[in-house]
Amino acid sequence: MIVVLVGPPGSGKSTQAELLAARCGIPLVEMGEILRDLSTQETPEGREIKRYIDRGLLVPEQVLNHLIAERLQRGNVRRGLILDGFPRSVSQALTFDRMLRDVRQKLDAVVLLEVPENVAAERLSGRRTCSRCGASYHTQFAPPTRPEICDRCGGMLQLRPDDHPDVVRARQRVFARDTAPLIALYEERGILHRVDASRGVEDVFRTLSAQIRCD
Ligand code: AP5
Secondary structure, three states: OOEEOOOOOOOHHHHHHHHHHHHHHHOOEEEOOOHHHHHHOOOHHHHHHHHHHOOOOOOOOHHHHHHHHHHOOOOOHHHOEEOOOEEEOOOHHHHHHHHHHHHHHHHHEEEEEEEEHHHHHHHHHHHHEEOOEEEEEEEEOOOOOOOOOOOOOOOOOOOHHOOOOOHHHHHHHHHEEEEEEEHHHHOOOOOEEEEOOOOHHHHHHHHHHHHOOOO
């Protein structure tokens, strides 16, 4: 089962993708996380990726393609894969189709997490991310036990650099321009599942897992 999660910044893709991957026992690919890790490397590629992320823009496709192709070749993908944040444009979707054909797989479902912009903005302004292990919290909705300290590794929590309001606005514009056209593409194929993502984490997951069954 290959499932893609799509939604505007702050819609809860990463939160729901982790729950779904755990429930189904299949691997998860979080494109934002992979790119953020690469952006910390002092290499020409790392610096290029960082320039795009810091401005809230899509990283060029040639950087992403080999990352996805490599994951599709891994043996454990035969049982399925959950993708958070890829594809994010029609061009990426068409490339992804070709890659899936090459490994005799197909995309089974696309989950669109729908959330009003003001709700998403509140989630992003309160998100805190561990500077050491990348774990994600929210000051109000998922607070750490000790303020500003990661429960998992004791690292310091910080606002993700691209969660500053001006970069969030840029990410929202990129979603509307580049990612929203994907919705019609997948709707036409009959594999789009719309989920109201404005409610609490458990409620959203209940709705999602009623539509995406892994048993
Ligand atoms: P990425 O990290 O994927 O950013 P995004 O798509 O903007 O999404 P977010 O991570 O901000 O939000 P989310 O929807 O995952 O929500 P989350 O669960 O974290 O990508 C970052 C950058 O990488 C891009 O801007 C781009 O530059 C680059 N990139 C990535 N993919 C690319 C691609 N395919 N092509 C090119 N470039 C690419 O939740 C957010 C907060 O809300 C958390 O604090 C969480 O605790 C809280 N929360 C979650 N759900 C709920 C809920 N139901 N109720 C209350 N709080 C909630």
